[in-house]
């Protein structure tokens with residue numbers, strides 16, 4: 001282990017050293033200097049070596065006395081030259097040491113011309129091999145002259161001979177030489193044969209050219225041979241007789257066309273070649289038929305370019321039929337006109353005395369709490385006026401925030417809301433209701449430029465802000481909306497405003513509504529547009545759903561629709577309904593593969609609390625699923641409730657409904673449930689609402705749309721040509737209702753009879769009663785209830801209500817069980 005570590009350390013040190021050497025050699029200047037140094041050094045060695053052969057005997061005595069000035073060397077390059085030569089020639093490789101000088105020279109040149117380091121290293125390897133080989137060979141040939149082989153050559157020679165003898169050594173040397181030639185120059189038998197063949201072809205070609213020159217001064221063919229490396233054929237270019245242009249080429253110009261041409265001797269100085277324009281057919285001809293070539297004429301047929309279509313099928317369909325128009329079936333559909341909506345006097349009247357009085361009250365109230373005001377500004381809206389206050393320097397906003405309730409109380413007016421601070425402004429806002437409020441009509445909201453020109457997918461004109469601007473939001477972006485407010489505060493009007501906005505902006509082909517109205521009165525008007533805008537379950541009469549079980553079925557059906565749509569999106573390789581519909585309109589999706597234009601589906605649930613109370617989890621689960629997943633595929637939920645308590649607006653629902661509208665509620669707790677903030681309890685009602693989409697809260701006066709107006713709009717649409725039926729949702733088969741009935745008598749719980757007696761005595765079909773009385777867990781009690789239902793003792797599931805008990809007394813129960821036994 002330790003050794004390993006050491007070696008790793010060593011190697012890392014080595015690489016560090018290497019890298020520092022190479023970084024030094026990185027600049028071109030240092031490379032040039034180094035290159036020249038190597039060249040000069042190689043010359044130095046060369047001269048020293050040559051000189052050494054003449055003076056080595058005299059210089060023997062010099063070698064150990066390098067520092068002694070008095071002793072002079074005979075070597076041309078002095079004592080250093082003599083020492084180096086002694087080292088490389090005498091002690092090293094003998095005559096072969098010249099290879100070192102040569103290799104240093106080559107390396108110097110390589111550094112100068114920037115050759116790769118790897119190539120230099122490879123050539124050094126070969127040189128070392130050659131040096132060793134020569135040294136041993138010379139040692140073998142001239143054993144007496146040790147200077148020729150050097151000590152290494154001599155010793156290796158001697159050593160190897162003791163093992164394999166002289167012949168063996170010769171064989172090894174021959175083998176090493178062959179191996180060197182094969183590896184270094186890549187000479188193989190194949191390559192040799194190829195070369196022989198090639199020479200033969202060239203000779204034949206030369207003879208052919210010569211014979212041509214002798215028989216005729218003008219030839220009509222150009223012959224070109226190409227050496228195709230290891231191929232066994234020669235390429236000969238033959239020109240057709242039918243010429244289009246003439247070139248005169250001298251014989252020298254012809255020569256290079258024959259590779260490795262050596263000596264073509266001709267009597268004629270010039271040959272005229274007739275060359276056909278640019279197209280030069282290349283013919284591969286066996287060398288044996290070369291003689292016949294001059295007779296051969298060639299017809300050239302040029303293969304035609306295959307035709308390519310520039311447009312694919314979808315482009316073609318698009319060109320032929322244009323973009324798919326989903327509105328085509330109801331192409332004459334007319335959107336409702338503005339005059340169906342009532343107009344009110346909407347000019348905001350500013351009463352200066354009211355403004356002054358309010359200002360004074362605010363200043364005084366704040367003074368009571370020792371809050372000085374530096375500046376105050378009023379913005380008059382349709383129903384409220386916003387007083388923006390800049391507190392005096394040094395007053396902490398938190399102080400005002402803490403006094404929020406007290407200030408509201410001191411101002412003693414309904415609907416005062418304090419915003420401390422106004423987000424993004426740093427001022428404090430106090431909203432005070434106007435004495436005379438102005439109605440914001442649906443007419444003004446719908447006819448506003450902002451709404452009319454909006455490019456949103458599902459635009460909704462909700463009403464007007466405090467600065468009297470129309471507030472338009474995109475339902476598709478919300479992507480689901482939760483609406484809450486105490487009774488009579490404008491919730492139904494709000495829902496109608498949402499639906500009306502969509503009716504004014506979206507064609508029946510683009511949006512479908514699924515309406516759930518347990519109260520059975522609020523949304524009935526929309527029945528008239530069933531075949532235009534509504535979606536329903538197959539085999540149901542009314543499109544507007546009022547029954548709890550139907551709601552459960554519809555929600556589950558929407559979940560199926562959602563899954564189907566996701567499959568379509570996946571097949572179309574798009575991420576959302578917008579991209580899908582665009583692709584479909586461009587006819588890039590084949591309807592035969594199940595693709596179709598997908599309308600947006602808006603699910604509106606009024607009185608959600610009622611539903612949760614009766615169906616509980618059965619409703620909550622599919623709603624949560626839709627809310628979580630349906631945004632991308634164009635299903636959007638609008639859920640309205642009167643009771644915004646936590647058991648209605650559960651955590652899972654809240655988490656998936658970031659967009660919320662709060663009308664006036666009765667308590668701060670309710671306000672917090674809806675908005676996660678207070679304020680909704682301070683509203684003045686009649687369509688005064690707070691809207692949030694997760695960030696800031698905006699106060700809006702909801703646009704007012706009256707029932708007669710909705711009636712007019714639905715009449716207008718309903719009187720037009722419609723689809724044959726409402727948009728059909730996928731069928732949903734309720735598998736629970738089937739199974740519970742079929743519980744076998746033999747599979748009954750041991751406590752079945754006891755449970756039946758308890759239920760009949762209490763006349764209350766609830767699982768919790770059984771849990772208490774029989775001390776059971778929830779699951780077992782639930783199973784018992786199912787078995788009692790199967791036996792006909794209790795009625796079907798009715799949401800959170802207890803089941804109806806179908807057996808009136810003990811006697812009847814005994815009778816029923818007796819009958820069962822006899823069956």
Ligand SMILES: Nc1ncnc2c1ncn2[C@@H]1O[C@H](COP(=O)(O)OP(=O)(O)OP(=O)(O)O)[C@@H](O)[C@H]1O
Pocket residue numbers: 439440485486487488489490491492493494642686687688701702703704705
């Ligand atoms: N935006 C508005 N502008 C002016 N008045 C409004 C507005 N919204 C509602 N109102 C008034 O408030 C009354 C009650 O409104 P709405 O029927 O919408 O209440 P609600 O919350 O739906 O009540 P419930 O829950 O009992 O159905 C309306 O009849 C209307 O007079």
